[in-house]
Amino acid sequence: MTTNSALHFEPSLANLERFAAIGSGGLLLMSGAMRRSASGWCLALLSAPFLYRGVTGQWPRRGRSNRSAHDDAREALAGDRGLHVRESIRLECPLDEVYRFWRELDNLPKFMTHLVRVTETEPGRSHWVAKGPGGVRVEWNAEIFNEVENKILAWRSLPDSDVVTVGSVNFDSVRGGRSTQISVNLQYSAPAGRAGSLVAFLFGKAPSQTIREDLRRFKQLMEAGEAPRAGLVGETGEVSR
Amino acid sequence: MKAVRYYGKEDIRVERVPDPQILNPRDAIVKITTTAICGSDLHIYGGYIPTMEKGDILGHEFMGEVVDVGRENHRLKVGDRVVVPFTIACGRCYFCKEDLWSLCDNSNPNAWMAEKLSGFSGSGLFGYSHMYGGYPGGQAEYARVPFADVGPIKVPDSLSDEQVLFLSDIFPTGYMAAENCGIRPGDTIAVWGCGPVGQFAIKSAYLLGAERVIAIDRFPERLELAASQGKAVPLNYTEVDVQAELRAMTGGQGPDACIDAVGLEAHGTTLDAWYDRAKTATYLATDRPHALRQAIAACRKGGTVSIPGVYGGWLDKFPLGPAFAKGLTLKMGQTHMHKYLPGLLARVERGEIDPSFVITHRVTLDDAPAMYQTFREKQDRCIKVVMKPGGTA
Numbered sequence: 001m002t003t004n005s006a007l008h009f010e011p012s013l014a015n016l017e018r019f020a021a022i023g024s025g026g027l028l029l030m031s032g033a034m035r036r037s038a039s040g041w042c043l044a045l046l047s048a049p050f051l052y053r054g055v056t057g058q059w060p061r062r063g064r065s066n067r068s069a070h071d072d073a074r075e076a077l078a079g080d081r082g083l084h085v086r087e088s089i090r091l092e093c094p095l096d097e098v099y100r101f102w103r104e105l106d107n108l109p110k111f112m113t114h115l116v117r118v119t120e121t122e123p124g125r126s127h128w129v130a131k132g133p134g135g136v137r138v139e140w141n142a143e144i145f146n147e148v149e150n151k152i153l154a155w156r157s158l159p160d161s162d163v164v165t166v167g168s169v170n171f172d173s174v175r176g177g178r179s180t181q182i183s184v185n186l187q188y189s190a191p192a193g194r195a196g197s198l199v200a201f202l203f204g205k206a207p208s209q210t211i212r213e214d215l216r217r218f219k220q221l222m223e224a225g226e227a228p229r230a231g232l233v234g235e236t237g238e239v240s241r
Numbered sequence: 242m243k244a245v246r247y248y249g250k251e252d253i254r255v256e257r258v259p260d261p262q263i264l265n266p267r268d269a270i271v272k273i274t275t276t277a278i279c280g281s282d283l284h285i286y287g288g289y290i291p292t293m294e295k296g297d298i299l300g301h302e303f304m305g306e307v308v309d310v311g312r313e314n315h316r317l318k319v320g321d322r323v324v325v326p327f328t329i330a331c332g333r334c335y336f337c338k339e340d341l342w343s344l345c346d347n348s349n350p351n352a353w354m355a356e357k358l359s360g361f362s363g364s365g366l367f368g369y370s371h372m373y374g375g376y377p378g379g380q381a382e383y384a385r386v387p388f389a390d391v392g393p394i395k396v397p398d399s400l401s402d403e404q405v406l407f408l409s410d411i412f413p414t415g416y417m418a419a420e421n422c423g424i425r426p427g428d429t430i431a432v433w434g435c436g437p438v439g440q441f442a443i444k445s446a447y448l449l450g451a452e453r454v455i456a457i458d459r460f461p462e463r464l465e466l467a468a469s470q471g472k473a474v475p476l477n478y479t480e481v482d483v484q485a486e487l488r489a490m491t492g493g494q495g496p497d498a499c500i501d502a503v504g505l506e507a508h509g510t511t512l513d514a515w516y517d518r519a520k521t522a523t524y525l526a527t528d529r530p531h532a533l534r535q536a537i538a539a540c541r542k543g544g545t546v547s548i549p550g551v552y553g554g555w556l557d558k559f560p561l562g563p564a565f566a567k568g569l570t571l572k573m574g575q576t577h578m579h580k581y582l583p584g585l586l587a588r589v590e591r592g593e594i595d596p597s598f599v600i601t602h603r604v605t606l607d608d609a610p611a612m613y614q615t616f617r618e619k620q621d622r623c624i625k626v627v628m629k630p631g632g633t634a
Contacts, residue, residue: 092335179335213353224331224347224388225313226265228365230375231385233244233296234259 082164082189083199085208088181089215093222095180099150099171101222102182111217113210114202126155130163133201138162163199164189186211243630244298244381245609250288253299253610261377261385266313269389271325275402276303276379278609278616278626279327279410280436281551285369286613292354292371301327301367302409303379304402307393316390323393324586325386326578327410329365329376332391343575348388349374363575379409380609382630394582397590403597403627404589407441412596413581415441415502416448418549421572422498424449429491431455431539432473433532434502435463437599437625438549442500443471444594455490457483457535462622470598487539497544499536504550537564548573599625606630 091098101107105126109115116129116137124144132138140161146154146168154168170183188199203210220227229235242260245253261270279302284290304324307317317323330337330345337345345364349355354372355362365387368378377384386393396405415438422430430446432439435458446454455474456467464475476486487496536546537560546569564571588594601624604612612626 090335092333092338209353216352219334220331220347223333224267225333226267228329228331228348228350228374228387229264230350230371231261231264231377231387232375233298233377235264236259236262237264 082187083203083207085186085203085211086184087208087211087215088183089219090174090179090181091219091222092179095171095173096150098180098182098222099153102169102171103147103153111221112214113217128157130202132162132198138198138202140165163202182215184211184215242382243606244377245300245606246295247285247293247297247299248295251286251614253286253613255607255609258298258381260383263309263311264385265387266311267388267390268311269307269314269317269323269386269393270309271303271305271323271379271384271386271389271393272308273303273305273379273382273384273630274322275305275406276300276381276606276628276630277406277409278302278380278612278628280438280616281369283613283617286617290370292351292375294371294375297368297370297375298377298381299368300378300380301369302406302411303367303384304396304406304409305384307389308383310389314390317393317395321393321395322398323395324405324408324582325367325379325384325393326408326413326582327367327369328363328575328578329367329374329387330391330579331388332579337391337579340577340580342577342579344577351375380606380628382606391579394586396586400589401597403600404595405586406627407437407596407599408582408585408589410576410578411437411599412441412445412585412594413578414438414549414576415443416445416581416585417576418442418500418502418547419445419449419451421547422446422449422500422545423570424451424498426450427452428497429453429455430498430500431457431487431496431536432467432500432502433457433536434504434550435460435467435475436502439463439500439502440467440471440599440624441596442502442549443467443473446500447472448588448593453490455487455496460619463624466599466624483535484539491541495539495541495544497541499540499544499546501533501536501546501548501550503532504548504552534558534560537567537569540567540569542567543569545570545572549576551575600627602626604628 105118105120108118114130116131118126118128120126126142128140128142130138140163141158142155142165143158144153144155146152150171152168152170154166156166157164166187168185172181172183174181188202190198217227242258243255244258246256246258248254263270282299285293285299307319307321307323310317310319328343328345329348330342331347334346336342343364349362349365351371351374352362358372365374365376367376367384368380376387394408418438419430419442424430424446428451430451432442432446432454435456439456439458443454443456453474454471455476456464456471457476457478458464458467459477459479461477464477467473468475474490476483532550533548540546544567546564548571589596601622602612602615604626606628609628615621616623616626
């Protein structure tokens with residue numbers, strides 16, 4: 001985190017949060033100070049943690065707490081214990097169409113950024129390839145262990161894989177049948193005796209945000225037929241699906 | 242091509258950049274014939290909008306000729322003359338299907354930024370920061386238009402650019418503000434703010450059956466325009482007690498609906514906006530949320546307060562108690578552009594309104610840096626600036 005000026009900075013979440021913190025702090029400080037009373041000064045004092053957060057990028061800590069920052073309230077337990085993410089999203093596409101797209105496992109890398117390739121090797125069995133650290137590929141075999149058409153799809157890795165993973169997707173008809181909702185549960189952990197950093201690498205520092213963006217891309221492809229691109233000055237190259 | 246680019250506070254440059262290309266299947270490329278500076282562009286100019294980056298191309302009110310289309314765009318063809326709405330919408334998500342186009346789920350590539358700020362993301366916008374998608378804007382010779390099979394509206398050659406250009410933003414925005422008032426014949430409508438959106442809100446209120454529209458501002462030329470073109474009753478709030486005047490004009494009841502076309506101009510994420518809010522909370526400044534408070538205070542019991550003016554943060558000293566006690570309806574939001582385009586184009590074609598009446602300045606793209614300044618300082622009675630990328634203003 002650098003000390004960018006207010007007007008030129010990377011469009012990062014951290015910066016936006018710091019803006020908000022400085023803003024809240026400033027607001028408290030000013031409104032407190034303007035009252036020129038005991039209660040006003042108490043109000044002004046309350047601004048301290050906000051300003052601290054704004055300037056340092058971190059909330060003040062008490063004692064020896066060294067928990068790393070969560071990415072948000074959505075579930076994400078990274079680190080040695082592995083990773084569990086739960087996300088859901090709604091689409092205006094027929095339930096069976098959504099199910100069919102997902103059931104074709106080789107479609108998954110189209111929207112799941114950590115995946116390179118998924119191939120169904122035999123009915124119910126698949127080979128997964130993901131982007132590992134330093135360009136090394138992480139690979140595993142998986143089996144579908146629960147499959148109810150247009151309802152649920154669940155898979156898990158087979159023994160001797162680089163990672164231990166379980167995933168499931170529920171497909172629900174919602175809004176009186178007008179919309180479709182998918183709810184994804186993903187669990188990843190390193191096999192016993194191996195570092196959890198591999199799992200951390202796959203999903204980055206904010207795993208649930210990563211999965212959320214993946215699902216958003218899924219929705220964009222299904223609904224709009226394309227993922228939006230800003231087309232920054234000089235950007236070229238038509239995307240082919 | 243030439244483009245108007247942002248380089249920082251009050252630093253706008255006209256530069257040559259590569260022409261945009263088709264990137265997605267539903268895209269189109271438009272050769273821009275006329276473009277405009279919007280009041281909201283001034284907040285970028287003032288350096289107030291976060292997630293702007295050096296080199297970003299500005300502008301979200303533009304029209305022109307289609308010169309290229311993506312392979313999945315079956316609605317436009319090369320040579321079509323189109324006006325482009327400033328909000329970008331996919332046309333297929335829940336919100337687009339519900340006619341809530343400016344809340345499109347799929348058109349902001351940086352939706353996560355907006356979600357972190359306000360919990361949800363609306364649609365992408367042209368030339369209005371990376372938080373709204375980072376799309377290059379329309380103050381340029383060409384623009385790439387995403388989802389161009391649902392956004393741009395074809396316009397007939399019988400109408401001039403200046404007659405249809407404002408379908409891109411301010412006319413629909415003013416119209417939606419008036420429509421949100423639920424106007425019935427005989428109603429009196431009060432409009433705070435006589436900028437371009439206020440001017441169109443005034444005209445639209447009459448189109449929708451209002452008996453009388455009252456226009457409130459402090460700039461004489463804007464009040465004059467509201468009176469001469471909009472047939473509104475002008476009130477200069479620096480000269481009269483607006484609340485007393487409104488009561489007197491409505492038999493003590495208050496206007497049936499009030500429109501706040503001032504707003505806080507949103508984007509409450511900047512230091513400056515927070516600072517403004519701190520000032521207003523402590524009565525160091527009252528101007529901006531003042532308009533909304535005034536509208537709520539003035540509106541008759543059971544009336545409607547319509548808010549096309551943009552708000553962005555957590556408003557302090559908001560008179561919810563009076564609003565509750567009077568049983569007011571509050572309606573607001575970014576304009577659902579796509580919903581209004583066909584109907585409003587038809588009104589222009591029928592001659593019910595000629596939107597070009599707001600234009601005060603006609604210049605070329607090269608004049609943009611100077612015109613941003615003129616417009617912001619309201620010098621030279623400037624109300625609306627249009628630019629001709631082709632050269633001859």
